[in-house]
Amino acid sequence: MSAVEKRRALMNRLKDIWGGQDDMNRVLFLIAVAVFVWSLIEGHGMYGALMAGVVLFLMVSRHGQRLKRFSRLYGTLYFPMPDGEIVPRTFEQVKTEYLHGSQGRYAGRAVELRFPWWYLNSAGEIDTGFGLTVRLAGSAELLDEAKRLRRGDCVRLTGTLVAESKNYFCVGEVETLERISEKDLYPLKKK
Structure with a gap:
C-alpha cells in the first residue's frame, strides 16, 4: 500500500x-x-x-x-419460513448461537430487517445502529437508494445472512431496500 x-x-x-x-x-x-x-x-x-x-x-x-x-428496540431479525410464517429472533440470540457452532443453521438464510436508518459508511455498507452490518456490494441501484435515506427514516430490507468467518456474519445479497412508515417497524404487532 x-x-x-x-x-x-x-x-x-x-x-x-x-x-x-x-x-x-x-x-x-x-x-x-x-x-x-x-x-x-x-x-x-x-x-x-x-x-x-x-x-x-x-x-x-x-x-x-x-x-x-x-x-x-430494533435488533429483531425476521426469518420467513416455507409455510409463510415469520419467525422473529433477536440479533443477540442469533449472534450467540452463531458463535457457539450454529453457523450452518443461519448461513444462507433469508432474513428481513426493519430499523430506523442510521448510517452508510464509505465502503457502501449499512450500519444498522445495533451491531449488524449490511453489505450492498454488487447493486448500484440499492446503493443509490441507500444514499437518499436520512438518519431516522424507517427502512425495511430483505437479504441473506452471509458467513464472513467462524465468528462473524453480516447481511448480504440484499434484494429489497425500501422506506416504510414508523407504524410498520414491528410487523408482528398486528397479529
Missing part, C-alpha cells in the same frame, strides 16, 4: 467513525477538543488532556449504551 492509499484509508476510517456517532457524541468530542486547546493556551495542558480523556470515555460509554438500546 502506498502512502497515499494509507492516508485515504485512514481518512475514510475517521469519516466512518465520525458519521457513526450520534449528535450528542459529536458535541462531546467538540467540547473535548475545545477544552484541550483552551487548557494549552492557558498553560495547563495536563488538565486539558485529563478533561479531554474523561469526555472521550463518556463518548465511548454513550456509544455502547446506544448500541444496547438500538439492539433492544
